[in-house]
Amino acid sequence: MKPCKAKLPDGKPCLNQADEEQEYCPFHLADQIRMPKKILAIALPVLGAVVTGVVTVLVKFVANSKRK
Amino acid sequence: MPNKDSLVIQPSGEVISHTDSQSDVIVFDEEKRQKLIQILRQIPAISDVAKKLSKGKTYKAYISPEVLKRIKDGSARLAKRDNGYFAANILDVETGRTIHNASLVEVTPDLLNSLNQLATQQTLANIVHRLEVIDEKITDILQGQTNDRLAEVESGIHIYEQAVVASDPDVRRELIVSAIQKLNDGRNKLIKSTDFSFIDKLPRNRLGMFFSLNWDIPKHVQSKAEPVWKAAHAIIKASRYLVLAYSALNQPDSLRVSLEQVKSEVKVFQDKIGKIVHWLPPTSNWRESLTTISQGVLPNIRDLDDILQKTIVVEFQPKEIAPPEGV
Numbered sequence: 001m002k003p004c005k006a007k008l009p010d011g012k013p014c015l016n017q018a019d020e021e022q023e024y025c026p027f028h029l030a031d032q033i034r035m036p037k038k039i040l041a042i043a044l045p046v047l048g049a050v051v052t053g054v055v056t057v058l059v060k061f062v063a064n065s066k067r068k
Numbered sequence: 069m070p071n072k073d074s075l076v077i078q079p080s081g082e083v084i085s086h087t088d089s090q091s092d093v094i095v096f097d098e099e100k101r102q103k104l105i106q107i108l109r110q111i112p113a114i115s116d117v118a119k120k121l122s123k124g125k126t127y128k129a130y131i132s133p134e135v136l137k138r139i140k141d142g143s144a145r146l147a148k149r150d151n152g153y154f155a156a157n158i159l160d161v162e163t164g165r166t167i168h169n170a171s172l173v174e175v176t177p178d179l180l181n182s183l184n185q186l187a188t189q190q191t192l193a194n195i196v197h198r199l200e201v202i203d204e205k206i207t208d209i210l211q212g213q214t215n216d217r218l219a220e221v222e223s224g225i226h227i228y229e230q231a232v233v234a235s236d237p238d239v240r241r242e243l244i245v246s247a248i249q250k251l252n253d254g255r256n257k258l259i260k261s262t263d264f265s266f267i268d269k270l271p272r273n274r275l276g277m278f279f280s281l282n283w284d285i286p287k288h289v290q291s292k293a294e295p296v297w298k299a300a301h302a303i304i305k306a307s308r309y310l311v312l313a314y315s316a317l318n319q320p321d322s323l324r325v326s327l328e329q330v331k332s333e334v335k336v337f338q339d340k341i342g343k344i345v346h347w348l349p350p351t352s353n354w355r356e357s358l359t360t361i362s363q364g365v366l367p368n369i370r371d372l373d374d375i376l377q378k379t380i381v382v383e384f385q386p387k388e389i390a391p392p393e394g395v
Contacts, residue, residue, distance in 0.1 A: 008350055015355070016346040019272055025346045026272065030285040033277045041283065 004028055094190050104186055105388050185318070192315040192323075199308040202360050203301070218298070220257065221306045224250030228309050231316070241317070248313045252326060255306035259333045262299040264340040266292045270347070289347040290354070297354070300341060300361045303334065307366055327366055338362050 004014035004025035016025030024032065096104055224247045231243030270285065271277045282288040307327075314323035342362035348355055 004346075015350045016348075018346075022273065026270070027286050027347050027349060029274055030277050030347070033274055034284065037278060037283065 094187050096186070096190050097193060100186050100190050100193075107186075188318075188320050189315060192311055192320065196308055196311050196315075199304055199311065202364075203304050203308060218302045218305065220254030221251060221302045221309075224248075224254055224306065225309050228313055231313075244313050244316055248310060248317075248326075251306045251310050251313065255303050255310075256330065258299045258302050258306075259330055259337065262296055262337065264296060264336075267340050267343050286347050286349065289344060293341075293344045293347075293354075293358070296337075296341060296344070297358065297361070300337065303337070303366075304361075331366065334366050338364065 001017040002020065004016045004018045004027075005023045006014040006025070006028040008014060014025060014028060016027055018025045022029060227243055227250060228247035231240050231247060234240040234243055266289075270289065271280050277285060310326060311323060314320065314326070338361065341358050345355060345358050345362060348358070
């Protein structure tokens, strides 16, 4: 274990300890991936909806062109 | 010149704070100090010295560890005169050689043994005090939360409290024994049933955390840590009352065994809690409490082993030991 590299809002160093192979403590590591994970959490359903919409439109387009 | 095995009285000329305790000395609280002064009063050599001391000044008496050690291991005893009075206070059992020549009148060996008992009681009281401090740190945070895990331990505490007020010594003893049983059972069940497995399943790197099913891992840790924390709180409470109960029965050796039995399991408990701390925000109000637990839930039983290596320090004023003039 070694000291965490992160700084607190008041500028003091974090009191937690980091694993040997990491630079940050588990709390700050989890904190750092929180935002990308949130973005992914929002983006995935949106992306899913967009892909579904595109596929639906494509399927309909293909079906219509076949009927013609 | 003061003998190594003798009781040394050193004038200090100033009042010494009771809180100024060192690790190699035992300083008595007021109740035990009064008991010790009663013992000192019965030793004429001390009483004579006290008469010669300046009034209004505070003195310190140092009782060396050698006195306690030799009495306990049986290598020294009080010599008895033909007239039935106890004379030289300490004799070497093997050689029969006098170690110290202060004259004692009707001082039984029990008197010196009670010094040892007082030192043990004071050490146990110090242990209880330290556990109280830890307990307070945790209780402040857990205040208002129902701690159902404490039920069996609470039951043991209630029985102990009933024992304290029991007037019949037999009933008192019986209740204390019952309280010890409940406290030991409650504490052992908590140690065995607390689940720490979630700590080892937590991801330790960014990738693992990113693909973890828990969106907010520190929050998840906090929710899982709460029962562990409450269990630790109960263990501390149980330990505190176990020390009190064994102390009331004057059985420090049984206390030692009771603590030894759970030592390794509690160590695992502390280590796991130490790991939880690093998952908490550094500003969390849980932090201090959990750090305290990770540093030690059980009292340090080495304190009991070290009694014979410690010097007893008692602070007194001459009038407390010397009889009033004209008596």
